[in-house]
Amino acid sequence: MNELTERQKLILTLIVHEHTHTTQPVGSKAMVNKYNLRMSSATVRNEMAALTDLGYLRQPHTSAGRIPTEEGYRIFVSKLVQRTNLPMTTRRTISHQFYQSRQDLEQWLRLAASILANQSQAASLVTAPHSEKALFKHLELIATRGHQILLVMVLVGGEIRQQIFSLPEPISQEQLSTIATKITNLCQNCSADQLDALHPQLDPVGKEILVVVQEEMALSEKLITGDIYLDGMTNILAEPEFAESEEARQALKLLEERSLLEDLLARTIMTSTIGGVQVLIGGEGTWDELRQCSIVLARYGSPGVLTGTLGVLGPMRMPYGHTISTVRFVADVLSDLVTETLIN
Amino acid sequence: MNELTERQKLILTLIVHEHTHTTQPVGSKAMVNKYNLRMSSATVRNEMAALTDLGYLRQPHTSAGRIPTEEGYRIFVSKLVQRTNLPMTTRRTISHQFYQSRQDLEQWLRLAASILANQSQAASLVTAPHSEKALFKHLELIATRGHQILLVMVLVGGEIRQQIFSLPEPISQEQLSTIATKITNLCQNCSADQLDALHPQLDPVGKEILVVVQEEMALSEKLITGDIYLDGMTNILAEPEFAESEEARQALKLLEERSLLEDLLARTIMTSTIGGVQVLIGGEGTWDELRQCSIVLARYGSPGVLTGTLGVLGPMRMPYGHTISTVRFVADVLSDLVTETLIN
DNA sequence: TTTAGCACTCTCGCCTCGAGAGTGCTAAAA
DNA sequence: TTTTAGCACTCTCGAGGCGAGAGTGCTAAA
Known part of the structure; x- marks a missing residue:
């Protein structure tokens, strides 16, 4: 002290x-x-x-x-490492890759993971952005075979959720379209709770569908709904401290088991603000699997509207200066892209 | 011989x-x-x-x-291993897990990967099923901010493709809906080529959108469009032959690099029939990364309509009998589910 | 407060050596 | 002709010993 x-x-x-x-x-x-x-x-x-x-x-x-x-690294990261920026050429290369790729969220996230992994020579993870509050925008219902119905819902922010379900009675595509249009018009920008008020205005089939819509919206609000993109896991195996595979297994297991990963993200990410980069060193006493590792995390997106998480997992012996700048920069680029194209 | x-x-x-x-x-x-x-x-x-x-x-x-x-394993697999079935209890457990899970393709694929990984104690992979011929079913256009338009397209078989693009001029949601309805009605069950004939019937904006639709359909026909679900990669690290991490890296790298994986699947899968299980031993001289590994693969789905691939990657020293039965059984279960719910 | 000197400790690579497991070959038995 | 017993030989693997090298802590002098 x-x-x-x-x-x-x-x-x-x-x-x-x-x-x-x-x-x-x-x-x-x-x-x-x-x-x-x-x-x-x-x-x-x-x-x-x-x-x-x-x-x-x-x-x-x-x-x-x-x-x-661990304590030494912690003091190094918090006090001694100087905040550097990535060299201009690197930054340009990275931006360039994003702007010339297909304009598609999935591609961007994959690319972000790939860039983080390559730059840091460690494992990287990127979660899809999601609305902190799910707001309804658009509903589409499509009859498939028999009673099966494909529901496609778009939320404000462009997140798409789909679900297959069935109704007790067969129903025509025209009827479905009518219901979908009705709900789309009634529910503009509504949250899941607000939809409760609309039940009286709908016929039995409509009510049933509204329930499914609400379920999907609720699911979407849970912390991590979409995919998690991982990359560079093999980089970890190249590190000398993970030469005996047991140690490496521990770390990779964490990335592989979605539940562990979600728990980790849930607990750490809440405290971090956009633009801020959070560094977790040696599992911080909570995650035994990470005793030998550090994680550098940042949020990206538009605060309070649509946010996701990205970061790098590597050995505790890690070039923190470079990794932190990289994570910050990629988060910034991705924030811009997401904000420009998805928020309306 | x-x-x-x-x-x-x-x-x-x-x-x-x-x-x-x-x-x-x-x-x-x-x-x-x-x-x-x-x-x-x-x-x-x-x-x-x-x-x-x-x-x-x-x-x-x-x-x-x-x-x-390698040759020894090959003759063992082709001639000597007796075709066994999974024990009844195991089969019931597996089926049970599928039928009690959320009725959602993504969940099923994830579950399939997880079951394969656990049963075989090796790495598993499952590709999302896709139509061998993309047929148009439904189009939806949603205005987001400014010129940005979110296109959501449903193909026969339930595959959903989405894309964001922009038009030179701003356009209202009503206009978009009109166009979407028109295209939806005109293009029912059409393939990408057939859509060419429709261009004359559309106004300039409609034409532009139709081009995007065709692009998406073409993308969907390329071999592996959707996600690939991986699981059990850490199982591989537990195998003694991969104790020195370099060997393990090679194998995991293959799984991590989508392009390599797609190449592998593309070259092998074409030859295998649904229900048949294909075993690749030691990379078969083509994939150096797999010199120490074997892959057990099967297709699932509905032949000629909607198919995907699943399989297991493990050390060459692998309990082939058990692995083959497991892969076959999971493929069968998944085929049933996909056929029941997605084909119309 | 800093530095030179020194005795001590611990790892790591290298060597040797013997136990153990397995082979190939030959000659006898079935 | 096929199978078996016996035997000499080979190779790995782990244990133990040894010396070089790098680094430390302590003490006493600058």
Whole structure:
């Protein structure tokens, strides 16, 4: 808690930097040589001992160099890493890819995941954006075979939900279209709750359909409704700390099991604002699977209207500066795209 | 090519069986003991030598036991594995899960992937079914902000495609609805080509929209349009042959890179018939990434109308009997569901 | 407060060595 | 002719030993 001296900050920064590059514990002598420090290795050793006592460094075993602890990374990320921007050329390349791709939400999300994975050489995840409050915009009903009916609903913001259901009696396409038009006109911009008031105005079939509509709207409001796009999972396997596959399995399992992933996103994302980037280091005591990992997350979209989450999962030894800038930049680009094309 | 003797078949079968269970090379003496063979280890050794000459077995190094070669697995799968059915209880459990889940294609596909992964303890993949010939059923146009228009199209079979595009001039929702209704009425059950004939009947805006419709239909006919559901990738990491992560990376990379995966499916699936299960062993000389793996694939759906692919990717040392039955059974269940609910 | 010097510790790669498992071959038995 | 017993040989694998190298902590001097 006590403020670190400038020299301690420098040494901690250098150790983090060196270790993220070499993967190895870093020793006092080697460090003095490499960075031409204007002090002796003994001095560095003393400072290292102090930082170790403070809990920011540790030794894998006696008489090895030091590596940062979780706490060390945390202080590095919160205080020491300088906010950098991605180089202009990189930014242009990324923007370019988005603007020349097919104008299609799914493509964008896939692309975002791919860019994050490549830039960070780690695993990436991107959730589809969804309305924080589902508002009805348009309903379409299409008869398929027999009693089966395909319901296609569009929400304000362009989210599309579809569902197949059946009615007790067969019904013609004309009748369905009439009902769909009626509901579309009545329900403009309504939330799921507001639809309750409309039940009296509808015939029995219409009521039944309205219930399905309400169900779908409710589902849409739950945190993560749509797809989650993952990429770069194999990057994780390339990291030396995951050479023994068991460790890697743990981390990838988290990405694979939607329920775990949703839980993670739900718990962390609520606190983060658009534009802000959140860094989770070592599972923060809650997620055992992530003991060796860090996650860098950001929200994108239009706050309060249509938002999604994107981020990167990699080893705790991660180039935080670069990763954070990348995540922030991709989030910004995606926010612009989503806002421009989907919000009305 | 020469027919194997009964005894050779027995020995090959036992070696495959034993090796899939232990992961270890299997030796003559151990085998005689374990299976109480009515012959001496020397006899077994002679037969093993013969099978090795034929190319069905190999030794990881001199004076180790034998393991099957790719060719050995191939002959095992094509001739020796007996076609078994899943036990009744397993089948019931699986069916049950499908029928009690939400009646929703996406859920089913996800579930299928999950069941395949769990049953086979390997990675699984399931592609969304798609029409082999895209036939128009229904069109909806929704104005969003400014010139942006959301196009929602339903194909015969229930496949939904959506696309955002813009027109040079702003246009009202009423006008859009009129156009959509007109196209819907004119184009019932038409293929993309047939739509060409309709251009003269439409005003300029209608023509422009029809072009987008045709583009979407063309896209839908390309082999794999929709999502691919993957599951159980971490199972692969648990296999001892993938302990050094490099090997595992190769295999997982294939699953992660959509383009590779689509290529794989495109090349293999064409030859396989519904109900038939296809087994690809060791990449078949074409896919280097799969040198250590096998894939068990089947198509599901309604032949010629709406079909998809599902399968399992695991180590070459795989319990083929069980995996094949599982893939076949899940494909059958999914075929029924798809046929019942989506085909009209 | 910083630095030089020094004894000590721990890992890592390399080597050796013996146990264990399995083979191929030969000659005898069925 | 086919099967089997016996035997010498080969190869892996794990344990143990050893030395080099890197790093530390401590003490005493600058």
